[in-house]
Amino acid sequence: MIKYMRLEWRKLDRLNVWIELSIYFIIMMFLPTFFINVVLPEYGQSFTQAIELNSYIQMGIVLFGGSLINHVFIEQYKNKTMALSFGYPISRKTLFTAKILFIAAAVFAASIISFILSGLSTYVINLFAPLIEGPLSAADVIQYAGTMLTRSLLITVISFVPLFLFGIWKRAVVPTIVCSIGSMQLPNFSSFLHVHPETVVAVLAVLGAVSLAASILTAEKLGEV
Amino acid sequence: MDQIIKTTGLTKRAKDRVLAENIQLDVYKGEIYGLLGKNGAGKTTIMKMLVGMTTPSSGEIALFGKSFNEHSKSLLRRVGSLIEYPTFYEHLTAMENLQLHCEYLGYYDEQGIKHALDLVQLKGIENKKVKEFSLGMKQRLGLARAMVAKPELIILDEPTNGLDPIGIKDIRDLILVLNKEYGITFLLSSHILGEMEQVVDRIGVIEQGRLIKQVALEEIRKQHTDYIELLTTDAKRTVYLLEDQLGISNMKLVQGDRIRIYDLTYTQQQISRMLIEHNIGLEEIQKRNSSLEDYFYKLIHGGGSHD
Numbered sequence: 001m002i003k004y005m006r007l008e009w010r011k012l013d014r015l016n017v018w019i020e021l022s023i024y025f026i027i028m029m030f031l032p033t034f035f036i037n038v039v040l041p042e043y044g045q046s047f048t049q050a051i052e053l054n055s056y057i058q059m060g061i062v063l064f065g066g067s068l069i070n071h072v073f074i075e076q077y078k079n080k081t082m083a084l085s086f087g088y089p090i091s092r093k094t095l096f097t098a099k100i101l102f103i104a105a106a107v108f109a110a111s112i113i114s115f116i117l118s119g120l121s122t123y124v125i126n127l128f129a130p131l132i133e134g135p136l137s138a139a140d141v142i143q144y145a146g147t148m149l150t151r152s153l154l155i156t157v158i159s160f161v162p163l164f165l166f167g168i169w170k171r172a173v174v175p176t177i178v179c180s181i182g183s184m185q186l187p188n189f190s191s192f193l194h195v196h197p198e199t200v201v202a203v204l205a206v207l208g209a210v211s212l213a214a215s216i217l218t219a220e221k222l223g224e225v
Numbered sequence: 226m227d228q229i230i231k232t233t234g235l236t237k238r239a240k241d242r243v244l245a246e247n248i249q250l251d252v253y254k255g256e257i258y259g260l261l262g263k264n265g266a267g268k269t270t271i272m273k274m275l276v277g278m279t280t281p282s283s284g285e286i287a288l289f290g291k292s293f294n295e296h297s298k299s300l301l302r303r304v305g306s307l308i309e310y311p312t313f314y315e316h317l318t319a320m321e322n323l324q325l326h327c328e329y330l331g332y333y334d335e336q337g338i339k340h341a342l343d344l345v346q347l348k349g350i351e352n353k354k355v356k357e358f359s360l361g362m363k364q365r366l367g368l369a370r371a372m373v374a375k376p377e378l379i380i381l382d383e384p385t386n387g388l389d390p391i392g393i394k395d396i397r398d399l400i401l402v403l404n405k406e407y408g409i410t411f412l413l414s415s416h417i418l419g420e421m422e423q424v425v426d427r428i429g430v431i432e433q434g435r436l437i438k439q440v441a442l443e444e445i446r447k448q449h450t451d452y453i454e455l456l457t458t459d460a461k462r463t464v465y466l467l468e469d470q471l472g473i474s475n476m477k478l479v480q481g482d483r484i485r486i487y488d489l490t491y492t493q494q495q496i497s498r499m500l501i502e503h504n505i506g507l508e509e510i511q512k513r514n515s516s517l518e519d520y521f522y523k524l525i526h527g528g529g530s531h532d
Contacts, residue, residue, distance in 0.1 A: 083279075
């Protein structure tokens with residue numbers, strides 16, 4: 001499976017993916033301090049609150065997942081290289097599983113790196129231009145590491161929300177990206193829905209898991225070129 | 226003789242349309258088999274099913290004597306193919322595309338890849354991106370990809386598409402060399418009979434998704450018959466006179482006004498004299514030989530209007 005995941009990476013226009021990813025990282029590095037300084041100063045009352053704010057900001061990586069669904073599934077259907085892959089001595093289920101695991105690994109890794117970079121940049125910026133009250137404690141660092149791991153897992157699963165319906169069934173780029181944007185933004189609008197943001201995140205994660213499972217289970221039927 | 230491909234009742238339906246119906250195809254080891262049919266007849270659909278690109282609606286496929294389906298795709302390690310338009314990862318180089326292909330097949334031989342590129346005369350462009358290739362170059366690269374992992378069976382859909390006359394001859398020669406020297410079995414498709422005639426051993430005729438005939442080329446050649454073809458100012462009256470005056474009944478009317486006489490009891494001179502005596506203007510008369518083209522035309526369109 002690792003071999004097939006590696007081959008999925010080699011099929012991509014890797015330079016474009018690196019450029020896209022770098023842009024995400026740069027934006028994510030400065031968003032927490034920007035929000036605390038300009039939009040939501042109440043999140044600067046402690047590092048605990050700043051960590052909570054950052055965990056929602058990092059949901060932006062879901063969009064990277066949408067972009068990968070576009071490259072790995074939709075584009076390959078459109079340029080017919082998916083049909084080419086169907087002619088190789090591996091089952092469609094294995095092929096789709098490799099593609100999904102590749103996207104999952106890439107999104108998870110991107111999320112972890114983004115958490116580390118944004119954590120470091122926020123800390124360094126705060127040293128020179130204090131925005132967050134109080135010192136950074138060991139408990140804050142441990143909390144950040146825990147949030148980073150659990151959030152990255154959730155982001156990875158949520159990034160698959162558009163896969164089944166828009167990626168494999170409809171094979172449509174715009175709805176896929178719109179769905180990804182919706183998924184990453186929905187927790188921020190949870191107050192309008194009168195639910196806790198974490199409830200929205202949990203529901204999205206369930207939807208992502210269902211979409212992911214449906215994509216693998218129906219690979220032979222819906223995967224048809 | 227070993228059967229390399231055997232299909233039983235192979236059928237493909239899509240959106241209430243039948244693309245291929247009840248195909249019983251037999252391809253034997255070491256032969257070059259051609260699927261002949263008009264554009265849209267169903268040749269590509271059949272080939273796609275044979276390499277797992279599309280799933281049959283019903284029927285069975287056996288490759289190398291073993292049942293082929295979604296769960297036995299490992300058989301494809303022994304098959305090379307180029308179906309429809311040559312598709313590549315365009316942002317990758319020719320070499321990267323072939324390496325990727327070989328990894329899926331579990332074939333690792335850098336020299337083998339270079340040799341395949343050499344065979345299709347693409348040497349020296351290994352590191353050029355495919356998006357910079359012309360259609361002819363892509364077709365050659367597709368052929369290199371089909372043969373690079375040394376398959377036992379190569380399936381090529383319209384292999385000379387996009388090639389210039391020299392390229393067509395090169396590919397034809399290459400197919401013959403691979404077949405004769407390496408014993409590779411080929412399944413080719415084309416809508417051009419002249420192209421098929423020069424390489425294939427057997428032909429399967431596809432018409433509206435059905436395999437209507439499988440025949441050895443040698444067999445058809447043996448059936449070649451001579452006939453006299455004539456063009457007159459009044460075709461209907463000519464037919465009447467030929468029957469009435471000379472007792473000829475084995476003839477047919479083709480293309481509306483041309484008459485083909487298969488009963489060669491009378492010479493061209495005798496026929497000409499009789500028609501002139503009855504004031505029929507004779508525009509053309511000549512002795513001809515029925516070609517493969519006639520055979521297949523007759524097979525697909527059901528022949529002329531008068532026998």
